[in-house]
Amino acid sequence: MWSDLSVRHLLALRAVAEEGTFGRAASRLGFTQSAVSQQVAALEQVVGQTLFDRPSGPTPPRLTPAGELILRQAELVLGQIQEAEHELDRYVRGVSGRLAIGTFQSISARVLPFTLGRLRQEAPHVEVVLVEEDPEQDVRLGALARGDLDLAFVVGDVDPAFESQYLGADPHIAIVPPDFPDGPVDLEALAGQPMVGQPADDTCGLLVDRGLERIGLAPNYVFRSHDNGAVQGMVGAGVGIAIVPLLTVDVTDPAVSVRSTKPEIEPRRLSIVWSGDRTLAPVAERFVAIAADVCASQLATLQPHLAAR
Amino acid sequence: MWSDLSVRHLLALRAVAEEGTFGRAASRLGFTQSAVSQQVAALEQVVGQTLFDRPSGPTPPRLTPAGELILRQAELVLGQIQEAEHELDRYVRGVSGRLAIGTFQSISARVLPFTLGRLRQEAPHVEVVLVEEDPEQDVRLGALARGDLDLAFVVGDVDPAFESQYLGADPHIAIVPPDFPDGPVDLEALAGQPMVGQPADDTCGLLVDRGLERIGLAPNYVFRSHDNGAVQGMVGAGVGIAIVPLLTVDVTDPAVSVRSTKPEIEPRRLSIVWSGDRTLAPVAERFVAIAADVCASQLATLQPHLAAR
DNA sequence: GCTGATGATCAGATTCGCTTATGATTGACC
DNA sequence: GGTCAATCATAAGCGAATCTGATCATCAGC
Numbered sequence: 001m002w003s004d005l006s007v008r009h010l011l012a013l014r015a016v017a018e019e020g021t022f023g024r025a026a027s028r029l030g031f032t033q034s035a036v037s038q039q040v041a042a043l044e045q046v047v048g049q050t051l052f053d054r055p056s057g058p059t060p061p062r063l064t065p066a067g068e069l070i071l072r073q074a075e076l077v078l079g080q081i082q083e084a085e086h087e088l089d090r091y092v093r094g095v096s097g098r099l100a101i102g103t104f105q106s107i108s109a110r111v112l113p114f115t116l117g118r119l120r121q122e123a124p125h126v127e128v129v130l131v132e133e134d135p136e137q138d139v140r141l142g143a144l145a146r147g148d149l150d151l152a153f154v155v156g157d158v159d160p161a162f163e164s165q166y167l168g169a170d171p172h173i174a175i176v177p178p179d180f181p182d183g184p185v186d187l188e189a190l191a192g193q194p195m196v197g198q199p200a201d202d203t204c205g206l207l208v209d210r211g212l213e214r215i216g217l218a219p220n221y222v223f224r225s226h227d228n229g230a231v232q233g234m235v236g237a238g239v240g241i242a243i244v245p246l247l248t249v250d251v252t253d254p255a256v257s258v259r260s261t262k263p264e265i266e267p268r269r270l271s272i273v274w275s276g277d278r279t280l281a282p283v284a285e286r287f288v289a290i291a292a293d294v295c296a297s298q299l300a301t302l303q304p305h306l307a308a309r
Numbered sequence: 310m311w312s313d314l315s316v317r318h319l320l321a322l323r324a325v326a327e328e329g330t331f332g333r334a335a336s337r338l339g340f341t342q343s344a345v346s347q348q349v350a351a352l353e354q355v356v357g358q359t360l361f362d363r364p365s366g367p368t369p370p371r372l373t374p375a376g377e378l379i380l381r382q383a384e385l386v387l388g389q390i391q392e393a394e395h396e397l398d399r400y401v402r403g404v405s406g407r408l409a410i411g412t413f414q415s416i417s418a419r420v421l422p423f424t425l426g427r428l429r430q431e432a433p434h435v436e437v438v439l440v441e442e443d444p445e446q447d448v449r450l451g452a453l454a455r456g457d458l459d460l461a462f463v464v465g466d467v468d469p470a471f472e473s474q475y476l477g478a479d480p481h482i483a484i485v486p487p488d489f490p491d492g493p494v495d496l497e498a499l500a501g502q503p504m505v506g507q508p509a510d511d512t513c514g515l516l517v518d519r520g521l522e523r524i525g526l527a528p529n530y531v532f533r534s535h536d537n538g539a540v541q542g543m544v545g546a547g548v549g550i551a552i553v554p555l556l557t558v559d560v561t562d563p564a565v566s567v568r569s570t571k572p573e574i575e576p577r578r579l580s581i582v583w584s585g586d587r588t589l590a591p592v593a594e595r596f597v598a599i600a601a602d603v604c605a606s607q608l609a610t611l612q613p614h615l616a617a618r
Numbered sequence: 619g620c621t622g623a624t625g626a627t628c629a630g631a632t633t634c635g636c637t638t639a640t641g642a643t644t645g646a647c648c
Numbered sequence: 649g650g651t652c653a654a655t656c657a658t659a660a661g662c663g664a665a666t667c668t669g670a671t672c673a674t675c676a677g678c
Contacts, residue, residue, distance in 0.1 A: 002316060002390065002394060003315075003316050003317045003320055004315070004316070004317070005315065005316045005390065006312075006313070006314065006315040006316070007311060007312050007313070007314045007315070008312045008313070011312055021623090021624070021625085022624080022625060022626095023623085023624075023625085031667075031668090032667070032668055032669075033624095033625075034625090034626085034627085034667075034668070034669080034670095035666075035667050035668075037625065037626065037627090038626095038665095038666070038667080039666090041626090042665090042666090047397060048401075049397070049401070050588055052625095053586060053587050053588055054624085054625060054626085055586055055624090055625095055674090055675085056624075056625070056626085056673070056674040056675065057623080057624060057625090057673090057674045057675030057676060058622075058623045058624045058625095058674085058675060058676055058677085059623095059624070059674095059675075059676075060623095060624075060625095061624085061625075062456060062587070064587070064588035064590075065400070065406060065407065065459070065588065065589075065590035065593075066397070066400060066401075066588070066590070068407075069396060069397060069400050069406075070393070070397065073389070073390075073392070073393030073396060073397075074393075076389050076392075076393070077386060077389045077390055077393065080382070080385050080386045080389050081311065081314065081382075081386055083382070083385075084379070084382030084383075084385070084386065085311060087378060087382060088356060088358070088375070088378060088379065088382075091374070091375060091378050092357075092358070092375075097374055097378070098374065098377075147371060150374070277362060277364055278362050278371070278373070279359055279362055279373035279374065279375070280374075281373075281374035281375070284374075330654090330655070330656085331655080331656060331657095332654085332655075332656085340636075340637090341636070341637055341638080342655090342656075343636075343637070343638080343639095343656090343657085343658085344635075344636050344637075346656060346657065346658090347635070347636080347657095347658095348635090350657090351634095351635090363655085363656060363657085364643095364644085364655090365642070365643040365644065365655075365656070365657090366642095366643050366644030366645055366654080366655060366656090367643090367644065367645050367646080367653070367654040367655045368644075368645070368654095368655070369654095369655075370655085370656075
């Protein structure tokens with residue numbers, strides 16, 4: 001039966017073929033001569049062929065034609081196994097693997113580029129799949145539990161059935177034209193004013209609407225788009241002002257100014273979550289660490305731009 | 310230790326991954342659920358990673374990322390092993406293998422083409438190496454014993470240290486111009502006559518010389534060549550007559566006539582030999598059988614051409 | 619003919635691996 | 649909420665495989 005075949009048998013075959021005698025092969029492998037003799041005999045049993053001609057006496061054994069054939073095949077199998085070993089080693093070291101990540105607009109725009117860049121630097125062979133289909137984050141959690149996703153970015157409270165890493169608080173700020181009066185933006189004064197922002201079916205947009213609603217403001221949207229750049233462009237063009245999470249803003253844009261609001265809208269809390277039931281790949285843990293670091297440094301970098309005005 | 314890895318472990322992994330549960334995998338493999346559980350556990354020990362997340366309860370197990378990786382590698386290894394199985398099967402059926410054959414002029418010209426043609430027909434993947442370097446057949450026997458050759462054609466008595474298959478008796482005949490007087494060629498009348506033939510360092514040529522010498526004829530060679538066609542051509546051109554083994558003659562050549570001799574020179578006995586100490590590949594035995602058949606039919610085909618005149 | 623090197627073989631102890639039986643957990647269902 | 653059914657893990661037992669150590673058989677070379 002070929003299923004009885006063991007790597008040990010192939011190693012014995014190779015060792016004897018290379019060393020020339022069973023005895024030297026045995027000492028190379030750390031066995032006794034008797035053991036190697038029996039191992040080769042077992043292999044011969046498996047393949048049903050004599051693999052060595054053994055002239056009795058001091059004459060060393062010699063591969064039969066079948067032995068040469070099996071040896072060639074054994075080299076291939078052993079090579080394949082060694083490759084598997086290396087592949088697994090890369091996986092364990094976190095420099096290889098597959099990663100399916102659920103994400104959403106602002107994270108994709110402001111956090112993922114840096115995170116993936118750094119990840120690719122230290123783990124070039126990792127295969128990352130980003131899923132940004134459904135704005136509903138419950139769907140992402142379902143995909144997590146089902147195993148379709150390894151990690152997912154989420155906003156707000158985390159279902160305790162999952163494990164998570166808190167990434168930071170992303171303040172909601174106002175984007176206004178550069179000539180807008182200095183100081184924080186008074187939200188109450190915005191009633192009836194034209195506004196731009198993200199659609200309500202987007203996780204980000206929905207959160208902004210809830211925040212404004214909580215302080216009694218029903219925004220007068222004149223333009224809504226999933227595209228953060230488009231929203232920001234509209235503000236620069238004077239179409240209206242926008243209330244968005246800080247992480248969505250391109251602060252280098254000279255056409256707009258970023259302001260805090262008065263009162264402040266509760267910041268959204270960002271986390272990355274995964275299923276506690278399923279084993280996490282090492283590279284996934286590495287990703288979480290990098291994402292947390294990138295998120296923190298992004299928030300720290302953007303905050304001063306806000307305070308400056 | 311990866312050397313503890315067995316094919317059985319990989320089969321278990323694959324079966325569980327495909328069947329979804331340990332129990333179904335077990336019944337597919339013909340084991341109990343417990344056995345498969347232990348097999349997978351052993352594999353996990355070998356690779357040092359958990360391969361299945363096993364949510365307790367009726368929920369079926371699921372591959373971890375490491376499990377998916379190992380499974381992919383296992384498929385490759387199993388494929389390699391199956392290929393080895395096929396390769397060995399072809400070898401055993403005699404349709405594949407390597408064959409190094411020691412030969413000499415007349416065999417190469419008259420026997421091998423048909424033999425190899427038929428062999429290739431039934432065993433297309435066989436790799437044949439012909440060695441026709443040394444006219445000394447002792448050298449061929451040495452190469453046989455050393456294992457450099459699998460089979461060797463020889464002339465005359467066979468060293469009993471080797472195994473052999475007798476191929477037939479190849480009569481020595483005379484090649485004469487078409488206008489030569491009818492009937493057998495009287496060898497005694499050839500004394501002093503111009504003759505052509507093979508060199509004395511050739512197995513064939515040497516044998517002819519010995520045969521002529523035994524009946525007291527010292528041939529007057531005016532041309533000697535290893536090339537049978539050249540010798541025959543010289544006869545056709547009237548340079549001289551030739552005494553050669555029948556198997557070397559192209560009987561379709563209208564420029565010459567083939568005659569028996571008076572007295573007859575002892576025919577050379579052809580055999581194919583191999584080392585009894587070394588295992589013979591199935592394809593080699595097949596080759597021997599085909600060569601014997603071809604040799605017999607060649608001799609039977611050529612003999613009438615001789616009797617006809 | 620002796621010597622030394624070879625692999626095969628045997629006996630014994632150990633380990634491995636399979637089966638049977640049981641336990642533990644938990645989703646599904648009433 | 650309780651029962652059922654399906655899941656895998658684990659323990660015990662037993663037989664086979666396997667390794668070690670010792671011995672045997674063979675034979676090239678001195």
